[in-house]
Amino acid sequence: GENVEQHPSTLSVQEGDSAVIKCTYSDSASNYFPWYKQELGKRPQLIIDIRSNVGEKKDQRIAVTLNKTAKHFSLHITETQPEDSAVYFCAASLTGANSKLTFGKGITLSVRP
C-alpha cells in the first residue's frame, strides 16, 4: 500500500519568513496530493491540493509543488504569520471510488512572533 512520509516533524520559523514542508510517497500510481491544516483541538481542513498532471499550484501565500519522478511534493508558505502555527498533514491517494487518503504523520509548524 501507499506510504507517506513527512519531514521534518517540527519546524520553527520567524514571522515573515518562508516555511517549506516536504513529503514523499511510495506508490507511483497515486495521483492526488492534498495538504491539510489542523489547529489544536480542531478537525483537519484542506488548504491546498494538487493532481499529478500539474507541477505547481499557488493560492495566495501557499503553494504546492510536485515531482512525480522523485515521488515527492512540498508545501511552501511565504510571509508566515502566527496564525499559520498548526499541524500540517500531507496525503496521497488514487482518485476514484476505491480511493483512500494515506496521511503522513504531520509536522508541527511554529511561527515565532
Place this chain on the structure above:
Amino acid sequence: DSGVTQTPKHLITATGQRVTLRCSPRSGDLSVYWYQQSLDQGLQFLIQYYNGEERAKGNILERFSAQQFPDLHSELNLSSLELGDSALYFCASSTTGFTEAFFGQGTRLTVV
C-alpha cells in the same frame, strides 16, 4: 462547518466496554472514511465505505467494525475497549470520483 456531523463529541467509558460512534456525511457524498488520531500516530486510516459497501481497510483492529447504512450515515463500533484505544476518531466524506475529503469535528474517546 464542513457539513460532516459526528456524534457524540466526547465519550468516556471503561475498559472492556463497547461504544458506537456515528457519522453523517455531507449531503450527496457517497464515500465515508474513518480515521483514528492518537498523540504520536498522526491520522491512521481505519476503513472506507462507498455507497454502503466496504471499499478499503486500513489498520483496523478486529475488535472494531463499521458499517454504512442506506441513508449513507456510518457507524464505527469499538468493543472490548482498552486504554490504548483512547484517541480522537474522525469521520470524513467525499464525493464520487473523489476529490477532497471533508472531516467531521471528531469524537474524543477516553477509556478509563
